[in-house]
Amino acid sequence: MIKLQLPLTEADVRQLKVGDEVALSGIMVTGRDEAHTWLINDKPDNVRKLLEGSVIYHCGPVVSKTDGEWKFVAAGPTTSIREEPIQADVVKEYKLRGVIGKGGMGPKTLAGLKEFGAVYLHAIGGAATLLAKSVKKVTDVIKLEEFGVPEAMWILEVEDFPAVVTMDSHGNSLHTKIKADSDKIAKELIGN
Amino acid sequence: MAFKLNKEKFRDAVLELIRLTSTELPRDVIAAMEKARDNEEPGSAAKSVLGSMLKNVVMAKADSTPICQDTGTNIHFVTIPEGISLRKVEQAIIEATQQATAEAYLRPNAVDSLTGKNTGDNTGVMAPYIHFEEWDDPAIKLQLALKGGxxxxxxxxxxxxxxxxxxxxxxxxxxxxxxxxxxxxxxxxxxxxxxxxxxxxxxxxxxxxxxxxxxxxxxxxxxxxxxxxxxxxxxxxxxxxxxxxxxxxxxxxxxxxxxxxxxxxxxxxxxxxxxxxxxxxxxxxxxxxxxxxxx
Known part of the structure; x- marks a missing residue:
């Protein structure tokens, strides 16, 4: 288990390899489809400082609010591939050092991670209560009214958030390898 | 004797069914996951991940919080006795769904497909989805699945x-x-x-x-x-x-x-x-x- 303190430097992420298990602490931000589109179309400046060196987490949480304070009740990753068209652009534009989600991403993102120096971290899909417990504090939320709870950008202070590196900054993807192997077996089973 | 529906009691019972379904995995599924974990190679990512999933299941049950934040499409298969009002049953399910959302057992998951606006309470056109059948028993059977996106x-x-x-x-x-x-x-x-x-x-x-x-x-x-x-x-x-x-x-x-x-x-x-x-x-x-x- 490699402990990582956010924000990250390029050197931090360049040493990470596919298969490494990591635990993240510090400030991270959630973002899904609406957030990614907004980041690219509107280029908001108020989030630049926040995102630089941090990671964006593909997550639409279940939240509760008591005494004016937001709490993450359930917060597992959502499917990342939906952001494939613009993820690499978001990473470069906002100097992100990582993306957290599930299911992995495609060649455009993999190339972007290599070029800029960032990694794709796979969180445990469905393990929402476990992951919510690593969120120590919700420090702020952006675009809540407009985007709704799942799509808003939640700013989180996390401690030992667990994930696995499945796409590194050297062009390696675990997803590509698993797919190539299973394609071969599927072909044999289908037998054409 | 005809079955008489107490709508408030039924609504509260449905709310509990939603809570249970969101926070507790069926026992047979847990057993299958445990068997799978034990069958994976020691030290493998597969074994470790299945272990974390099972840990999450235990924590979600203990805290009564959703197993997964995507509480999904709510699919209700309802079997009712003769003569029960479908509209009353439907209304009770809708109210229970709204309450379950307010209590954070469900994430607001119903989005208007034209405007992109989230209704905020999991109700909308064909949401939740309710499928009715009828039987001879003097009871309502409700099967609920929460199926993530x-x-x-x-x-x-x-x-x-x-x-x-x-x-x-x-x-x-x-x-x-x-x-x-x-x-x-x-x-x-x-x-x-x-x-x-x-x-x-x-x-x-x-x-x-x-x-x-x-x-x-x-x-x-x-x-x-x-x-x-x-x-x-x-x-x-x-x-x-x-x-x-x-x-x-x-x-x-x-x-x-x-x-x-x-x-x-x-x-x-x-x-x-x-x-x-x-x-x-x-x-x-x-x-x-x-x-x-x-x-």
Missing amino acids: GCENVSTQYKLPDTSLKAGRNLEGVYKCIIDAINKAQGLGCAPGVIGVGVGGDRATGMIMAKKQLFRKMGDSNPVQQLDDLEQKLLVDLNKLGIGPLGFGGKTTVLGVKIGAVHRLPASFFVSIAYMCWADRHHEMLFTESEVSYD
Whole structure:
């Protein structure tokens, strides 16, 4: 288990390899489809400082609010591939050092991670209560009214958030390898 | 004697069913996950991930919080006695859904497809989805499944014959479609999944049958011998794909395969595949005039 303190430097992420298990602490931000589109179309400046060196987490949480304070009740990753068209652009534009989600991403993102120096971290899909417990504090939320709870950008202070590196900054993807192997077996089973 | 529905009592019972389904995995699914974890190689990512999933299940139950933040499409299969008002039952389910959302057992998950606006309470056009049937018993049976978006996105439908798979209009053709679908899904449906299949029907009824299969017990047998044989064969062969938990590689790609058949038109032969994620949240409630019980 490699402990990582956010924000990250390029050197931090360049040493990470596919298969490494990591635990993240510090400030991270959630973002899904609406957030990614907004980041690219509107280029908001108020989030630049926040995102630089941090990671964006593909997550639409279940939240509760008591005494004016937001709490993450359930917060597992959502499917990342939906952001494939613009993820690499978001990473470069906002100097992100990582993306957290599930299911992995495609060649455009993999190339972007290599070029800029960032990694794709796979969180445990469905393990929402476990992951919510690593969120120590919700420090702020952006675009809540407009985007709704799942799509808003939640700013989180996390401690030992667990994930696995499945796409590194050297062009390696675990997803590509698993797919190539299973394609071969599927072909044999289908037998054409 | 006619069954009289106490709407408030029924609504409260449905709220508890939603809470239970969101926060507790059925025992047979947990047992299948434990078996899968024990079967994976020591030190593998597959074993570690299955261990974390099971840990999450224990924590969610203890805290009464959602197992997964995507509390999914709420699918209600309701069986009612003769003479009960469908509208009253529907209204009670809607109110229970709104309350469950307010209590954070459900994430606001109903989005207007034209404006993109989230209704905020999980209700809307055909949301929640309620399917009614009738029976002779003086009780309401309510089966609820919470089916997340990740696994719904990899659910799919084939039309036989399929020339690219060389799949004909027979069970061998059905087999080929299922192998292809689960291979294409990789880890995206939050493997290891439970696979519900509807053979035949039209595009809607085939998929309803596929989703109905998800209420079956993990270790049960299909009463139709041919389908049972196919289920057993697919369970073994799909796990040869090596996709593993979350697509990290491993021996466990699926936990179960359940297949039902529906009458079809002479012109059509659909294979509908409903991929359910490992967080296979479904429970059943039996509501009589005097008591409520949950499975």
